[in-house]
Amino acid sequence: MHVLQISLLLVFPALAIVGALKDLTSYTIPNWISLALVAAFVPAALVSGAPLGQIGLCLAAGFGALVLGVAMFAAGWIGGGDGKLLAACALWLGWPAVLPFMLYTALAGGALTFLILGLRSAWVAPVLAGGPAWMRRLGVQGGDLPYGAAIAAGALAAFPQGLLAQSILG
Template sequence: MLNLATLPDYTLLQWLVISTFPVFMLAAAASDAASMRIPNWLTGTLALAFPIAAAGTAMPLEALGWHGLVGFAALLVGMGLFATGWIGGGDAKFFAATVLWLGPDQVLAFTLISTVLGGLLTLFLLSFRKLPMPGPLAAQGWIMRLHDPKEGVPYGIALAAGGLIAFAQSGWLAGAA
């Protein structure tokens, strides 16, 4: 049972910062699973929420600069991967917006975790796509897209899961305590 007395004594702003990132991660994963797309408005809003959260939590300017630098570098890497056809454009932008939030301390962990989870997701989908589709599930368009071997992999699911795992270890949570 949840004991309210043991919850950290966060301010409203800290609760908003702590909840904003996970909400966007879950929304991106759900969108990618349902439609094989991560909307630009979602990624853009996530990126725009970062400086607001940083200012509201008094992130030092040096840290803000490093977050911006690794976020920009992630965008360049993501666009390179998109240009080669390895990932979708939404995944590239979502990767960069997530790295912007996580910063230099978590970028490597996030990338490694997301890569492993993406590989597992790919293996799962390859196996799933070989199975016959039960009738009730065949009526669900989004499940049929996931089942279609001609479709890609909704990599945003792996990126979101990796982002949530890295966020749990980030300075955002440590700084809110």
């Protein structure tokens, strides 16, 4: 049973990393990543032994993050895939780990912004010109930010504090 629990638990960081890489390389996070996170949460929660009340708090955290993600998408701050990834990660982390998750995501977003601004500086542009297309796109002046990378970084940082990680490993 422990191998099954660990296997299901590893779905979360694996899909968060895939979401970050997809966003960095294509500025899109496919719906299947968020849907797979939501679908994998159910069996992971069932085998974790977490109390139903705590699982309910996970659902509430995910729904709250979805509302927040929709609002940020409507304001033009993030893309739709970013909002869905934010909600799916919050679902896995639950309460109270969703709070450090949001803080870590904001900090990672700030670091990502400075990194991208550095890539968009005049002295780095010639270096990027010889790089792959996805890297050149990151250096385009006025381009978007692949915020899915910040969401994944925040999720991975908060992961050990999450309900399912605590239930299985703690």
